[in-house]
Amino acid sequence: MAESLVSPEGVSTQHHSNSEEQSEADGSSPPLEPNSLSAAQREVLERCLHALTHAKNDSHILAALLLITRLCPASQLDRVTLHRVFEAVGFNLPARLLVTAVRGGESSGLPPEELLSLGTALLAALSTDPDMATHPQLLSTIPLLLGLLESGIPVSQKQAQHTTVSQSTCSDSSPNTNACSTQTDQSTPGEEEPKGSSGLGREDEPAVCKLDEALAADCYQVLTTVCSLSRGPDQLLARGTIPALCRAVLKKQTLSHEKGLLLLGNLLSSSIRQRAWSKHPSELLSLLASISQNFSQAPEKDRLEMCSWIPQFLPPPESELQSQELQGVVCSLWATLCPMVQGKLGIDQLGNVLVLSACLLDLSGWEPAGSPKFCCLLVNRACVEVRMVLEEPPGTQLSAQQQHTLTACYRIMEAAMEQACCGGTNPSPAQSETAIAGLSLQQSRQVLGALEEAYSAVIYYLQQMDPSHYDEPFLFATFRSLCAWLAEETSCLKEEVSALLPFLIGYAKHHLQERKGKGLSEWMSTMSVSDCSQAGTWTGENVLRYLLPALCHLSAEDGPRKVLLSLDTPAMLVHFLSRGWGVLRTQSGKTVNRDPGLETACSALLNFTVTEPDRVRTDACFASLEAMLSEALPVLLHKSRLLVLAANCCTLGLMIGRLKPAFTGPVESSQRRFFSCALRFLLGALQAGDAGGQARLSPLWEPCWEEVNELWRLGLQALAGCVNAQPSITTLVREEGWLQSILSLLESSSGLPDPHSQQALEEALCGIARQCPFCRQDISESMKRGGRGSLHGMAQLRNVLKD
Template identity: 60%
Template sequence: MAEIGCPGSSTEGPGSGSADSPGALSPSQRELLERCLHALNHAKNDSHTLAALLLITRLCPAAQLDPETLQRIFEAVGLDLPARLLLTACRGVESAGLPAQELISLAAALLAALSTDSNLLPHPQLLSTIPLLLNILENGQKHTEDEDESRSADAQTTFTTDEPLLSDCYQVLNAVCASEKGPEQLLSRGAVPALCRAVIKKQTLSKEKALPLLGRLLSSGVRTQSWYKHSSELLSLLRNISQDFSEASNEARLEMCSRIPLFLPPPGVENENTDFKEIVGHLWASLRPLVQGKIKQEHLGAVLVLSACLLDLFGWESVGNPKFCCLLVNRACVEVRMGLEEPPGTEISLSLQNTLTACYRIMEAAMEQACTSDAAPKQTAISGLSLQQSRQVLGALEEAFSAEIYYLKQVEEASYDDPFVFATFRCLCAWLAEETSCLKDDVIKLLPFLIGYAKTHFNGGEKGLAEWMSKMSISNTAHDRTWSRDAALRYLLPALCHLSAEDEPRRELLCLDAPALLVEFLSSGWDTIRAQSGTEENREPSLETCCSTLLNFTITEPQRVRSDPCFVALEVLLSEALPVLLHKPRLQVLAAYCCTLGLMISRLKPASAVSVDAAQRRWFSSVLQFLRMVLDCSQVSVQWDETLELHRLSLQALSGCVLNQPWIRTLMRDQDWLRSVCCRLGSDSQVSDQLEELRRALEKQK
């Protein structure tokens, strides 16, 4: 059947093909085509239909049929015929006098031609052929079952899988994969394990066509699901790829670097698998000579991207010795400087953006080591790194982050939707979360951009980035946080917490009205917690960091607190939140922040003997209840160490509130609060000094 049109041999996806078409046929050929189509429409049996189809494919190869002709063929025979031919051939039954081998070739050619019409791809009959096509690609034989699911002993047929037939099968699968829900259709029909086995068995065309198809499938939205369902087959495939990578020449390895990341699992999926850890170690062993050698710019990007992907999986554990780790970080930092320190207005190509984003990930992975204090070293990410090497890494990082600051200073609001701008912003925020003493002047000058960027996204002013993030997300796990309008602000919060504790940057933040933005964020987060009533809550580190930043402002800027309306709104929010948080054990740290922050604001109110409203009374009742609950030794939780300093501040602030608002003493006396707490804790309490200060404040009000 070699003379039958074989669309898979000349096309890889829907809509591709030769420029030749029925429109380029001579009048006599066009007339013959019409006669064949007429015969096809009036065929009385499969023999007549097959004869007409053979004539059509000989007259005009299937890949060159235009959409109108394809539609007419579909209307005449539908997808039922090729699907039926394929199933018949797989069962080893001849039809219309044709042997099974020729039937399967004709069926695959028809399906390949029809698959070029995107409207036919979701058709159930075409999708039903996918398992049969996969079986042909994997091994050319099929175990079938009768419709009643009874298995026959002779229901196995082996076919000669020549390249034209295989190309037609791949054409159909590629076309389905490119359709809207194609990856899900292929996954549910066993495409991933079948294609993996085809590659491992070194079947014909598997390297040329099966691997690229798998790459497209695994870079779609079914990536995580594929790894959860077929981790064994995918690990075997990755081991096979790793072996090829190790045996290849350096030049061939450079070409392979751009493809390997497609076949790595999402971080966290296989991290506990010792076989996978071994595979990653082998990949690093083959990758190290490329990082250490001289690489052309056109290949360096792929090497750094693969390095970043491997770092995402196991950190520095399998990378290599400290000297190599320093070299990798240095190469990433140099690339960032070269890419970003261009004259204003220079456009960064998409390929360079991809490379720089990978460099950002390498830089972030190095931060834990580089930002540790020399005086108090902690567990490092790169084991065995000397002090000199650590300082070298820190120096390289400083230069790279200086380049990021230089780049971000040039960004205008019209570019806030650019994903690369967000990647640069996020990387810089990760640095600032660890280190704010370096480049301090430059960071302060950049604060208007950082606050403006976070505020713009938080207020929903830029929709494009959110849409892009949603489109690019390939994770199906329920616990993953999807992109939200507060994402940029969440990344910035740790830096704001550090900067708000220092005079100069705090003054700049006040000029930018940062407290109001933080109160809005806290209010939004509280609305989310309240909406989750009845569900199991999780700890909210971003809200805790937001409270900590507001606490810095409250302690250091009392006049601003007294005059800024946002702190009035904050006080109302805290009075509403604390009574609810009392009963959420997993949110105890957030409750401690709310309690401390509310008391710090209350102590700044002028002295007054006037009676208070019910809302204030409920707030202070909740405060006393919370402090008694966590100070009770029988109820101290694992979060006690995290909240101890907050409780000390709360007790100090409560003393100030008692002095300014005498009615609180009455409330405490009615609850016998102080005696009850002191009896529980004894004299050696970690907060005994604060309790003594509170006792003296109460004595003054007698």
């Protein structure tokens, strides 16, 4: 191969760089049409193409190519002409030029930098066509290009000595001249060679020569073009691009900051972000530390500009990378950012600062952000920004930058809510003591007040939205943020929230009915940055999932509940629950995943069932719900990971069953199956203690008892109601052995885990005793021989037995 690369006599092999080639390297100038060339240029071009096609050796090919590049740069060649060049040359020649230059060898007749200049110029020209950029032979040259960008041009010992002698001359040369300095590879000892490395003689640590800007620009042109393709980021990740470019930037190689950082930012903003950080955490963390250091040392004007692109280099919040080094970098970034938040900034400048602040909060929370006073100020600035933009008159169009900034403000506000909003249905100001990292009670109230004003502006904005805007991503971000606030805060802006419910329900229904691949779901799929994100498996149901916690709260309040009923909200929830159950029933074993959304939907439906009995009796959706629960509960009994959902389904089914009209006939088969499973489920929560001690929770229920204890007690109370409405159920209570098992447990135990559980169980036994003489007799006999067990202490039950 090297023997064929002889220098063509009389032909200059100097690399040409002009404004057109530079714009091509920047990717800013598309290929021009053939008519942009004059008639004389086209004639000479055809001659050169003919010579290129009929070339007998590499020297003839190189001569023809150099004439073509002199005549018209690649940016002036149309796709057809580029394909003709490719058919004549192929990728073999530029690949051979690169390999020959990298391996060295005196027989080539040309210095390595000139071979590389020709090879990279060819690859850059060919890569301007997207079809060629995906060619396997071009992709195979990527490790070679990365090696050049990372380590420069390897030179022989003779060339290194010559370069050393002439260093003083080169130091005064133009930045675009070749071979201005020599250096050795300075990668960290023990660092792994990236997969697909070019192998630029790292073992022997040869002298290397920095690339000139034109050659580096050609290398980056190829990589940037590949990155812009649909599968480009994956191709670059697989070929070691991330660690190579990180090292190039840290070594301050040619154009590494101008083009390398830009390319890395594009890669880390694409779908490979999560995988890149998982595969190359040390290199990316070293790069981030360097960026942080530069950020702290940069002039104020440059810092403001850096805020716009630093978020690209932060690890994804869902990553497991939580090292001490990362925490140090985050603290350093906050230290530089704090004075900027406190200073006077223009709207655009403040936007970038707020975006970076939101990303840091997503990554590490409030702890490294700084003092409580600063955290309070940051939240206030975000809230003020939201009010200033969203309180504009109706019809005002928001710019893309405004939408980007407000989305960051939403994330700051949500982070504040997680700390500053007190739990509970109706928290009073005195109860709002949980605050951001040491905020005083007064500061916490100020944060809550700022949030309330900001969300008032959000509600005002959403009231203006009609279905024509339902597929806009920014509207989804605004909706999601309001849902996060409604899930935490239920006492503020009640009237405004009730008035907004038609929009909230209509928006959720719109996306539930949305077909896959359209509207917001299409946008969300393109924004996926990790395999585990919700965006990666986006469906229209995700919109409703954000609203569910708010619906759970609102359905418990009289005013909002009436509005929700008028909007047929229960039917929407039943539809969502049925679809979710359809997915769960296909899963088994370790593939079963808990779905909190289904549990929350059950809680909202339970609120309607408890408070609106007439609606439950007449609305067809509750009949459908009852049928689904009868199907689901028997299956859920055997899915231990879904115990919380099973508790919801059991209690909800029993609460509906207690509202059914009384009848004297036998229990229907589907109902019989449901009640049989419900009895077994309720029985499984407790087991006898040791040596007549207190009853204890079963091992299966103990981990989630805090979540299900209220449901279990409500289920027992609902069982008493079912027995009153349908006395024939008492037959099942005896036949299934439930009554005897409960009585045995109470006889042998000195008490239950808590008094509330004992009260609920006593209520169920009272209901059974009132409706069934046989059960009454069984309970009476057990109580007589119960001694001092927990059954003996049920005074209300004893009174029922006396009647």
